[in-house]
Amino acid sequence: MIEILQQHITNRLGKLPDNIDLVLPHFEAVITKRGDLLLQPGEVCKYVYFIVEGCLQVFVTDKNGNESTREFYIEEQWATDIFGFQNQIPSAEYIRCTEPxxxxxxxxxxxxxxxxxVPQFSAIYKQILEVSYNNTVYRVNTLTSMDALERIKWMMENKPKIMARLSSKLIASYLGISAETLTRLKSKI
Amino acid sequence: MIEILQQHITNRLGKLPDNIDLVLPHFEAVITKRGDLLLQPGEVCKYVYFIVEGCLQVFVTDKNGNESTREFYIEEQWATDIFGFQNQIPSAEYIRCTEPxxxxxxxxxxxxxxxxxVPQFSAIYKQILEVSYNNTVYRVNTLTSMDALERIKWMMENKPKIMARLSSKLIASYLGISAETLTRLKSKI
DNA sequence: TTAAACTCTTGACATTTATCAAGAGTCAGA
DNA sequence: TCTGACTCTTGATAAATGTCAAGAGTTTAA
Incomplete structure (x- = not known):
């Protein structure tokens, strides 16, 4: 597993850094089952996760218990609750494995x-932070400026892998609509 | 004006850095009128703005021309379209002065x-990036997991200054609802 | 100082989307 | 390989929110 991470770092930096051996030993392998929770609201997020294989869902629940997914992360992506992690304060989010x-x-x-x-570590972190921030900005803009059908089309074009891989219920929770509305609108495309 | 920025930097770092004179000369004063546009979709964002006085609205428009505000920035805050700026590519957003x-x-x-x-410059940038990212994450979660009334209450508690300072139309565009709905729901609180 | 341009509010109505329910199909895991 | 638990779809209905319109009040900028 660790070699996947090594390759990921090499790709990001354009070459394998000299001090890679300072970095890799800090990572610990975790094998999960479908549905396992890595974080719950109120809990302090102690880890950043790198996904070698599988998919993580970061979400919150509303007053009725309905889930709203902020983001899905798949292979070679990084997931955490950044704010809770950086400040070591209780999180507001869940992180769950949608598959093993x-x-x-x-x-x-x-x-x-x-x-x-390690300066390269810090540089990669900044890169990831910028891309994550931008994705989230984009997400705010789509959520406020597009109706349900437009958001579905947007996702089909921009996140086809996620769309194909996850259940309608999960995709609906990402789009901010009910699973039934997703079914109905998909048939209109 | 520049002394406001100097004070802002001092506050963030806990002291006035030695190399402040490397930084301040790079800033240029801009005086605007209400309604002036600093950025439009398609244009490359060349600047980061520090607000000494006034308020900036960052927004997009939908297919019908309705505005959706991603964020308002006020005194001592920084505004830009980070992704377009960092990559020097055409922006998708407007930046407008809601007042002089x-x-x-x-x-x-x-x-x-x-x-x-300048390491301290880079450090402040990282700080701002983290806080901005976190705010935007929070915004995604409120947009998808709260109804209109809950979002209004949330904003009254968490952004009272913005709420008091801007028109209903602007606030509604931030909350992702119509101005009429904002009027009606406010009377229910 | 004044006219034109915005703002806020309210009503009537339309549209979008959610909720609840039920049946058929599919899948994960003991 | 079986079985209970999900999943998808569709219908009927309800709830939330948008749109259009109009009048009174307020602000801006020449």
């Missing part, structure tokens, strides 16, 4: 240490 | 130079 996963996780203390000691 | 503003702006080239040369 192979993950590598790094603990808060290791993460902070590497961020100060 | 006093701004300080820094050009893309200066920004990149300072980010590599």
């Amino acid at each position: 996963c192979k993950l590598l996780r790094i603990h808060y203390e290791s993460f902070q240490k590497l961020a100060t000691v | 503003c006093k701004l300080l702006r820094i050009h893309y080239e200066s920004f990149q130079k300072l980010a590599t040369v």
